[in-house]
Amino acid sequence: MLRLLHTADVHLGARHDDLGEAAAAQRERQFAAFKATVDLAISEKVDILLIAGDLFDSNTQPRRSVERVAGELKRLVAARVRTVIIPGTHDCYDRASIYRAYDLATLAGSEADDDLVTVLTPSVPSIHLSACDATVQATIFPTKRAPYSPLRDLRIAEQPAAGWNIGMVHGSISIPDRTDRDEVVVTKEEIAATGLDYLALGHWHSAQQGRAGTTAYAYSGAPEPVAVNQDGAGKVLLVELDEAAGTKKVRITERTVGKTRFDKLDLDVATIGSQADLLTALSARADPDLVFDVRLTGVRPDELDIDANEVEEQLKGSFLRVRVRDVAMAALTDGALPSPDTISGAFIRNVEARVAELEAGSSEASMAEAAELRDVLRLGRLLLAGHEVTL
16 A cells, blocks of 8 residues: 655745734744644655645745755654655746755755655656655646646656556646636646546645546645635645555545634524624634634614624634624514605605615615615614614
8 A cells, every 4th residue: 555645735935915913823824734744644654745836835935944844854754754846836946946946855854865855847757766666757847837738748658667656736627717827737638648546736725636537636725724715725635545456446535734714604683682792702702723704694673783894803813814794684664654744754665665676686786785775774764763873
């Protein structure tokens, strides 16, 4: 049996300009996920760690950051776990490549005559790992955009004889009208034509897997979300390749290494007495590793006054990120309407007639306008009843 640990899209050193003061903390979370990946590779005694591109977020990194990564790879060298890395689209193998500037294998303590750390490049497109009875190969370009499919020249017959044949690609599987502008694109037909036992993919940040012909392929996803909306990230893949009675089998298991969790909550506003009650309920779920998406739904009582922005501001220290969206609708008037000869009667009838007209339509714009008018109706009722209203 051959045991692999597959990761990609670690994006170490990402700037995270949109996170402000939280950027440094997010970079540390990403490095912690990489360290957890190394821990897992050692504890599971895997044969090879595959890093399928974008280990670094860019080719511009301080030496201390590269040495920090090399320190983790050195632990794998000590444990005799082999590591194979390919450049991605963020750390591509162009003239400024970080893999040209630094000899990562040497920094990690890999000797010239061993195969413990390998970075595949245009001049080193494959490595035959005799101790593992495996060949790992990739087509690496000296530019970010591939001039042709990186699978075009990957064939088992062109490699040294090995029990297991592994490929690596950092790019997208073709999806019409969605991946046409991507820098690197492959098709399922091309994957099937390789005859590889396993194809380790990078570039998509959510874990997913499939099969094309006899080839099993998978995206490991990012080990820690690079952005707080990537709820399919946080995983690496443990890949076990086995052969029995002449039949090869590939088993892929997702393993969690990231700390970030995601949760969603739909909350009926009819169950909320006030904004203070809402804050108390949400604070009870406080978790610094949680990206929390809250949606207020249902029909809003006239007296319930909630400012979603204020709620987010007061809760932001309790979560990694919290988002509160208020999609609740204001109620139409309940019971008998005032006389149409009165100001309130005329106001309610005019607004409710316009709401009914808009809600009869199906366009997004008409529904949005109807929702605004429902709120106008709610505020108008409050004002006409003598209540103070905060806008």
